[in-house]
Amino acid sequence: MPMKRNIFLSVFLALVAANYCVAQPSAGRRWINTHSPEVHADRTITFRYLAPHAKEVKLNTQFAAEPYAMTKNADGVWSATVGPVDPDMYPYEFLVDGLRVMDPGNPDCFPNEHFKGSMVEVPDTIPSVYSILDVPHGNVEYVMYDAPSIGATGRLVVYTPPGYDAHGDRRYPVFYCISGTTDTEEVYFKVGRANFIMDNLLAAGKAEPMIIVMPYGNPAAYFPPTSEMPRVDLFGKELMEDIIPFVDKNYRTVDNRLGRGIGGFSRGGGQALRNGLTHTDKFAWVCSYASGIGTDDFEKNFKNIYEDPDKTNREMKLIWTGVGNTDFLYRMATQFSATLTKHRVNHIDFISTGGHTWMNAKLYLHETFQRLFRAGNY
Amino acid sequence: MPMKRNIFLSVFLALVAANYCVAQPSAGRRWINTHSPEVHADRTITFRYLAPHAKEVKLNTQFAAEPYAMTKNADGVWSATVGPVDPDMYPYEFLVDGLRVMDPGNPDCFPNEHFKGSMVEVPDTIPSVYSILDVPHGNVEYVMYDAPSIGATGRLVVYTPPGYDAHGDRRYPVFYCISGTTDTEEVYFKVGRANFIMDNLLAAGKAEPMIIVMPYGNPAAYFPPTSEMPRVDLFGKELMEDIIPFVDKNYRTVDNRLGRGIGGFSRGGGQALRNGLTHTDKFAWVCSYASGIGTDDFEKNFKNIYEDPDKTNREMKLIWTGVGNTDFLYRMATQFSATLTKHRVNHIDFISTGGHTWMNAKLYLHETFQRLFRAGNY
Numbered sequence: 001m002p003m004k005r006n007i008f009l010s011v012f013l014a015l016v017a018a019n020y021c022v023a024q025p026s027a028g029r030r031w032i033n034t035h036s037p038e039v040h041a042d043r044t045i046t047f048r049y050l051a052p053h054a055k056e057v058k059l060n061t062q063f064a065a066e067p068y069a070m071t072k073n074a075d076g077v078w079s080a081t082v083g084p085v086d087p088d089m090y091p092y093e094f095l096v097d098g099l100r101v102m103d104p105g106n107p108d109c110f111p112n113e114h115f116k117g118s119m120v121e122v123p124d125t126i127p128s129v130y131s132i133l134d135v136p137h138g139n140v141e142y143v144m145y146d147a148p149s150i151g152a153t154g155r156l157v158v159y160t161p162p163g164y165d166a167h168g169d170r171r172y173p174v175f176y177c178i179s180g181t182t183d184t185e186e187v188y189f190k191v192g193r194a195n196f197i198m199d200n201l202l203a204a205g206k207a208e209p210m211i212i213v214m215p216y217g218n219p220a221a222y223f224p225p226t227s228e229m230p231r232v233d234l235f236g237k238e239l240m241e242d243i244i245p246f247v248d249k250n251y252r253t254v255d256n257r258l259g260r261g262i263g264g265f266s267r268g269g270g271q272a273l274r275n276g277l278t279h280t281d282k283f284a285w286v287c288s289y290a291s292g293i294g295t296d297d298f299e300k301n302f303k304n305i306y307e308d309p310d311k312t313n314r315e316m317k318l319i320w321t322g323v324g325n326t327d328f329l330y331r332m333a334t335q336f337s338a339t340l341t342k343h344r345v346n347h348i349d350f351i352s353t354g355g356h357t358w359m360n361a362k363l364y365l366h367e368t369f370q371r372l373f374r375a376g377n378y
Numbered sequence: 379m380p381m382k383r384n385i386f387l388s389v390f391l392a393l394v395a396a397n398y399c400v401a402q403p404s405a406g407r408r409w410i411n412t413h414s415p416e417v418h419a420d421r422t423i424t425f426r427y428l429a430p431h432a433k434e435v436k437l438n439t440q441f442a443a444e445p446y447a448m449t450k451n452a453d454g455v456w457s458a459t460v461g462p463v464d465p466d467m468y469p470y471e472f473l474v475d476g477l478r479v480m481d482p483g484n485p486d487c488f489p490n491e492h493f494k495g496s497m498v499e500v501p502d503t504i505p506s507v508y509s510i511l512d513v514p515h516g517n518v519e520y521v522m523y524d525a526p527s528i529g530a531t532g533r534l535v536v537y538t539p540p541g542y543d544a545h546g547d548r549r550y551p552v553f554y555c556i557s558g559t560t561d562t563e564e565v566y567f568k569v570g571r572a573n574f575i576m577d578n579l580l581a582a583g584k585a586e587p588m589i590i591v592m593p594y595g596n597p598a599a600y601f602p603p604t605s606e607m608p609r610v611d612l613f614g615k616e617l618m619e620d621i622i623p624f625v626d627k628n629y630r631t632v633d634n635r636l637g638r639g640i641g642g643f644s645r646g647g648g649q650a651l652r653n654g655l656t657h658t659d660k661f662a663w664v665c666s667y668a669s670g671i672g673t674d675d676f677e678k679n680f681k682n683i684y685e686d687p688d689k690t691n692r693e694m695k696l697i698w699t700g701v702g703n704t705d706f707l708y709r710m711a712t713q714f715s716a717t718l719t720k721h722r723v724n725h726i727d728f729i730s731t732g733g734h735t736w737m738n739a740k741l742y743l744h745e746t747f748q749r750l751f752r753a754g755n756y
Contacts, residue, residue, distance in 0.1 A: 053476055
């Protein structure tokens, strides 16, 4: 009876998602629990990984400085229960005899060029700024675009706010969010929850409706490592010649500097400052999340910003820098801020607790989204 | 000079994406090549994986029945060069001492509840039906929706064709594509390329512009495995009570049976047949990709389809079944087709070469997209 076979098959395979069926020579076949991650009500988390033949399995997470030891049970399932953990979304991976491995049963991945992390969310008793709430949700679109300046097809993730009408009269300001080193164009959506942070702020009347464009900050990766493509500053070229024209052509944008902002995390923050502060004709709002520009470099290459600070302060609506107090780029970010101060260039600094993480990046998005394009400044 | 440090950092970390820097006690530090996958012009592919301490690493792919052995070089990089391989997109993974591991340096993942596969594309000398070509691209949206019937927030991926106007007068037919066992709502986009297949057909005038709704076929997974949620038929309930009303409310749909179709792969095919053929008031177009309904089950529960075949043949605009000739569900699919024939229920069969794979599923999408909603049948 094929259909019964199929029903069994479906149920069987569905169960496989959370459990494995293992052969027990003596006891026959039975189910063992590999459900992972299991977030408990007390904010402890149990992680499980089936590796009967591994010598050592550790849990590497961003809520702990050191990996946790995991212990193996008779079924060959390694597990660790940790916490309570502060409410947030955390990347984690298993270290299996030294190899970095994702959690097989967890479909929530950290999109990245290099490492393969899984994601776990520890909910708070009250909604977090990035929580998925019952408010109007904007659209998140995956977009392909032509990048003739570098001879490739590029990828964008684009957020349009609730009520956006591609054929209506209303135009919206645009904020460009640049991905950091090894991150992809998906990271602000899948890890940063930029869309949900904005949905929540808009529902609370705390932000201006805006389009958020999330490009891939490393277009060199569109080409094989063996290619002769010059890698440095490739993104800046593509941003100016391909991405901004594509966005202004295909979305209802405010096509001027007052309606255009740029920000980024880590390398993306450097790209945001570098492109934003050297193209003040295109951007009036510039945000650096855990990055900066070195003093010597600034003195040498950014005269346009500091030679007439009064002009800069009139023209630039926002220069914002944020960094964590234990971030490995803390010194660079705060030195950059000091350099701006020395030159009497207005800017806002935000120092958060913690390191170079997307837990912090979400806070920076939440802070800056409330300042961008405010007071009809576009 | 912090910025120089930062430039170095960026370049360093960017290189990390394709290479590792390893300590060589005698020779100092140097780069080693872990670029993977490397698709060569002759359609051979080199896969690489750094695992100095692994005893055995194999390459498991869907273009070969058996895993390939990989060999380790002096740097601890395991590699295999295989092929030439027929042009297509293939899932693969590394088997590291028996553990299933993704390719760390490859950002293209197979979205799945359970396994963590990487994807490699072997391009053809001529465009494939799923190739990303310079044609107008529809929008691919990630959508959250309320699912009160099961008390959850659901996820959809939704394709709207080029020229779609959310506020215009034109209405579009809707095709629901149901994900198979362990697949997620992302699979038709990221693995099936349903959007690009449709873009290409529309550009060639070979398909009707339509909305493609890609739900998650396993809503039980919205709940912890320990919950009391009844798992069987949960999707059907959600489809009828939550998803279809949400789509008809939020998109410019043709809200009647002639403008609504349903299809699915594997378990999703069973769900498409089960929901489509028992709700002929809602669906006039039903497609099964590598699935079927057992004869006994059909005789018992689908009288509405076979009791008056002339009525069925008048009302149903398409009943389509496709399966691979080596698919483990080949017998079920062809028996289902024979049962329809025995009852004089019109249907179209399509037998492809190969097994239960997304290489085949892409072909089924391409075949059926050309038949859905044709001749203004809505």
